[in-house]
Amino acid sequence: MNRLAVVIPVYNDPNGIKTTLDALQSDSIMKIVVDNGSSDNTKDVVRRYQVKSDAIALQEELGIQSSYAARNKGVKKSDADIIAFLDADMRASEDYFERAIEEMNDRELDYLGCNVELGLPDDTLVGRYNARTGFPVEQYLEEQHYAPTCALLVRRDVFEEVGPFDARLVSGGDREFGERVHEAGYKQGYAEDATVYHPARTSFESLAKKNFRVGRGFCQKQRYYPERYGNPGIPPKPDGPSGGDDEDEPDSIFTRLAFMFLSFAMLACRGAGYYYEFFFGEERDDIPAPTS
Structure with missing residues (x-):
């Protein structure tokens, strides 16, 4: 049976991490929250959840201000066979991880991108504009060989061979990593039936x-x-x-x-x-x- 850990980077987003942890209630899934130097009460929110569950770990990445550095810290602190990534402010469907792992095992995949649905927390013109495109994950995988880190599962062996995310990048580290994985010959795929929910950006x-x-x-x-x-x-x-x-x-x-x-x-x-x-x-x- 595959052991799973979910890595969630967060920075100054107490409401976002609350939303995500509320959606991940199962104690069978290890959640590794990596705080990237928050100056508000984000860590206190996570600690309140830790009181209720032993399946939540809080780590800190203070050396490098980068979501990719935070994700790398989470990978290092986990010994799971499969590592999933979510953003703080996202929700996953109840069977998200079950469907994703089943897809990885059935198709012998090493790297899996999943379906992302954008929701509108506020009905604004900018939000509707952003939601029309969403995340065309399947297209990203077919054309550019990557999936966004908000809907990504990777086997630990992949990191051990190709290395971590490039923490020097402020954006695009998901694509750079995915292309490295593809060039190394690992098998990538897409799971349409495994869905995560991401709020659309509603302000210009x-x-x-x-x-x-x-x-x-x-x-x-x-x-x-x-x-x-x-x-x-x-x-x-x-x-x-x-x-x-x-x-x-x-x-x-x-x-x-x-x-x-x-x-x-x-x-x-x-x-x-x-x-x-x-x-x-x-x-x-x-x-x-x-x-x-």
Whole structure:
């Protein structure tokens, strides 16, 4: 029987980690929450859950401010055969892990991406725009050989050979890791019937910040992996959704024009992030490159 651990990075998000731990009630699943230096009461929230359950561990990653560094700490602190990743603010369906592990075992997969459904905590235009695209995980796996870390399961053997996530990256570490896994010859797959629920970003500011980080992350990947991503200074052509294109047409001309504006605005945010990193970013020699 496969032993499973769920790694959940968190930073200054007490409500988000509460949502996730409320959804993971089973004591048969080990939850490793890795706090990335929160300055609020996030750790206190986790400790209250620890009083009720021995299946929750709280770790801290204080050396590197990075969700990827936090995930790496969780992997190191677990001895499970399969490691799943969720974000703090997500919920998983009751049979999510059962279906995911069954899919991995039946198809002899080493790396599994699962279905992500975006919900609207607030019905805003930006939220509806973000929710239209969601996470096309199956497309990511087919075209770019990765799944987002919010819906990912990986066998421990994979980390032991290809190394951890690259903690130098502010964004895009899930893709870089997934491509490394693919290049090493491990078998990847997608589980449509295993579903996690992620809240859509409902404000322009939050979606813009995300796209700014995405742009920065791609420039960083070029800096560290030019043989795979090209030379810094030449941004890539858009190869994925910026947060809101979909085959379904919006209901009105106003909404359609608003979505078009948001699409251009998010593309501009990615470009701004890219050139910000190109001109002002520095190579992180203080953080080691991922090695097995």
